[in-house]
Amino acid sequence: SRSQSSPAAGRLDLSGIYPPIATPFTTKEAVDYQRLEENLQKYAKMPFKGLVVQGSNGEYPYLTEDERVEVVRTVRRTLPEGKVLMAGSGCESTRATVELTEKMTAAGADAVLVVTPCFYKGKMDSRALIHHFTKVADSSPVPVVLYSVPANTGLEMPLDAVVELSQHPNILGLKDSRGDITRIGLIVHKTKTQNFQVLAGSAGFLMAAYCVGAVGGVCALANVLGQELCELERLCQSGGWEEARILQQRLIEPNAAVTRKLGVPALKQAMEWFGFHGGACRSPLQPLTEAETQQLRRDFSTNGWL
Amino acid sequence: SRSQSSPAAGRLDLSGIYPPIATPFTTKEAVDYQRLEENLQKYAKMPFKGLVVQGSNGEYPYLTEDERVEVVRTVRRTLPEGKVLMAGSGCESTRATVELTEKMTAAGADAVLVVTPCFYKGKMDSRALIHHFTKVADSSPVPVVLYSVPANTGLEMPLDAVVELSQHPNILGLKDSRGDITRIGLIVHKTKTQNFQVLAGSAGFLMAAYCVGAVGGVCALANVLGQELCELERLCQSGGWEEARILQQRLIEPNAAVTRKLGVPALKQAMEWFGFHGGACRSPLQPLTEAETQQLRRDFSTNGWL
Amino acid sequence: SRSQSSPAAGRLDLSGIYPPIATPFTTKEAVDYQRLEENLQKYAKMPFKGLVVQGSNGEYPYLTEDERVEVVRTVRRTLPEGKVLMAGSGCESTRATVELTEKMTAAGADAVLVVTPCFYKGKMDSRALIHHFTKVADSSPVPVVLYSVPANTGLEMPLDAVVELSQHPNILGLKDSRGDITRIGLIVHKTKTQNFQVLAGSAGFLMAAYCVGAVGGVCALANVLGQELCELERLCQSGGWEEARILQQRLIEPNAAVTRKLGVPALKQAMEWFGFHGGACRSPLQPLTEAETQQLRRDFSTNGWL
Amino acid sequence: SRSQSSPAAGRLDLSGIYPPIATPFTTKEAVDYQRLEENLQKYAKMPFKGLVVQGSNGEYPYLTEDERVEVVRTVRRTLPEGKVLMAGSGCESTRATVELTEKMTAAGADAVLVVTPCFYKGKMDSRALIHHFTKVADSSPVPVVLYSVPANTGLEMPLDAVVELSQHPNILGLKDSRGDITRIGLIVHKTKTQNFQVLAGSAGFLMAAYCVGAVGGVCALANVLGQELCELERLCQSGGWEEARILQQRLIEPNAAVTRKLGVPALKQAMEWFGFHGGACRSPLQPLTEAETQQLRRDFSTNGWL
Structure with a gap:
């Protein structure tokens, strides 16, 4: 395997910080692999545990399947030894997810991040989700990480489904993007015998998540302030809570700006300010308005980042 | 054109009832074109205005692009002269929607039904949606019908976007699945000069929608009780409101059962009871439990349909 | 009894239009009984079925219990023979609701409108609500009308609770303020043997509600455009659906402005424009901003009312 | 003043744990002052910073104004020197809140906890809330603590309103019951110069709240496991994070059971198991069903508390 030692039974150790990398496009909205690689070279110098490719910030719903796989292949070529490549392979149907998971593995993924199917949200109860993720994990050549992101999917993975799925030998963990810290604490508590x-x-609740037992973070803001998020991780891991708190507080507003408030277009704009290639999104995502750009800048500058 | 006369400026007249047809699968979850055609032969005898292919009830998010197009082609071959084939061609990105719209037209669609993109729901404001639908309508060889279905997408098309888009010469109308009757009345009011x-x-609010100015319905329940929904249409159109009310009331619970409450698996189960091929859904949609099947039966039988 | 004949078993006939009257205040925020009476004299000339006193638009949560009762007493003195006085008597606790219901009856109410308790909304399931309304109806000297207004309470009365409560001999009906027309149709259907x-x-869904079987409306907008709402009722009752539709459509935006969009302060501002005493609300309700006032005016003027 | 030294400018120091005490009733639903005092004697032996009287768990919406004041008076008589008595004095109208605040002060409150008015939730924007709380704080003889509890009110105090109100010299802090830890961290960050x-x-997010800068907790569960919550506080304050995490995790399910899942009736049932007087709630709150009681017991026993 390409990635490092794991804590128990040969399991992949996920602990650490991951940027869910953005996908640069040319002015014609084609994937710009050249600029992607330039970003990757910069990320290679940071103490990330790895990269998430095709998370929500990668605009994966706007990529064709071929593009999704090709982006992963590109990242694999560039990624230094020992870094984890976690690739998004979630689709609406179980069969499509199984197939894309295989392609992602062939393209070099160390693990796959599988988002909850969500179109028929009224029917995506624990029974359906347990069935889906079990099928995917049964067939996946690499470990599976569950991905619950209600801001995009309108659906939260139910706690009992997480607990049951945590017992699957090929399901390693969960990326939880809502940030209900009580729920995160309870998930850690109820899955502790599985080392889930x-x-x-x-990034908005990264410190609190460490506090209640999370092992790391997949943070959009790491595309922009990667070094700082790794420093926050180090402080949390080493008990530097006072210093961590001050750093965490300065990150909340910039993080909200590039996620909940202004979304991927803001993330890509901020990347430009910090020396990365961001650029435009695929349509229908629109460029920021002038007022939004100013608000974004303010959210960084009032916290001392610009 | 394959379809009938239109009320103004050669516009396609959408008025009438459409079943958003279900997609039958084999036991191995392959599309069962044979059974699809058998259903189509039965629907051909009913006074539908046309068929919607690849609406939410067609499990389109679980079909590959090739399957989506092939199903439309199959329907085109079978559909009697003069019936409208409305094909779902909505994707998350504008470019993919434009491309699929062309393929659907080539496969025989008379109009396309384009759902709101929804993954980045926080960014799908009027600006983004107007941009998206304008691009799609500009390039589409056939008329476009907007599709707002918040129960699946978590997003409602804003009123001002509907009003602005109603002025596009290639945007004919809107399928509104939430059923806020005040909003429907207001949309009719504010778009009346466009003959939108x-x-x-x-089917739950079909009569009320006619009452406030809608011209028809795309109703999951028409897969099961098609004749009855066409009769309800006739009563509403001819002023038989008392009779209509009694019929409408008997349809609410069966309709809720096959949509909001129990979803596509229930629709397909009910189709079996009424002589159509329903069968299983693609995973992760699960078969009904025994208790759900009984509840479904009760919702039909207590209203005198079984 | 002060009110008119009823359709079955001596039941009070609720059919018709009711303004839920606003409460005028002096500049010191005291109840202005003088101005209230002047409004009542104007309403007396309109073909209302009666008045609702202490609905949400009466700012009842801002009145003391003594004020609530005194306002009802004032209305009773002024109300012409044959008009129905429906008084809001809902409180959070069952015991307080029982007591206030008695006081409202003593003050002259013909019926009481009892809102769902809502503070402990997570516990206000059908069991609790059936218990509450049964106790209140058991002890009330006058008939009870259920009141479900989720925009204020964050709670919708469950359908099964409505159906069960409809069988209580002292519960006559339901005021439904959300306007889910499918639900309204289903309630009419499932309670028809009780003549509920x-x-x-x-006012936004008044015509559609008549269409599916409602018998009248309690409409904030009737404080402003009372004659027009009574005309809409007449058209719906007499089968003048085409004319009704045109009138209904012109009322949606003014209605939204004085309810959902801008609330009671807008209702009171519009009352001033149409010759009634509106005036300021009690704090914390704030006066409209200049921009809001302009928006309000536009919502009336673009529909031909100003 | 009855309470202890404060950190800055003579401000009352709120740091520590408070049970929001339950109100025992007799079998006839009268306030049982005798049993209340017996509970108070037990709480007196615990290292609480003080008591909250008439928080949501005190069923204050079900008490008359006289009862609300009398309960505070009773607590004052019993409370040991140096403990903080925080009394809920929030009403829907500003004028009623001002008046009740004065009565609560006269009855012995050291501070008042003022919930957001919420009935006209669509109009309770920052402008209205800032106006309301400023008026209340201007006139209040004792310091004011803001209270945001969306699970009951359906309304969250907007961040900008909190930040502006934090500058009022008589507004000391905020009780935040939703537990969005990102928001809590940001509130601490943006009010730090006010020592807010x-x-x-x-109790579900108590440790995480300490982690991001909260100074204490008002926790329903402290009515039952008061000693344990004070121990959790001590561990957080002294940097015993590992031990704290284990204790915190064992408290999440019991806490959820007595709050979100099963509410005040469950809190009162659990109090009985742990040696306090709980008893029945006022109607319409219903006793737990047998199944709910078992679920409650399980939530305590599987975490080692029963």
């Missing part, structure tokens, strides 16, 4: 690994899905 | 055609997206 | 009377709680 | 004191409104 919870990743905070946003 | 509103279709009720569910 | 459903009142639309807003 | 944030209290966690539930």
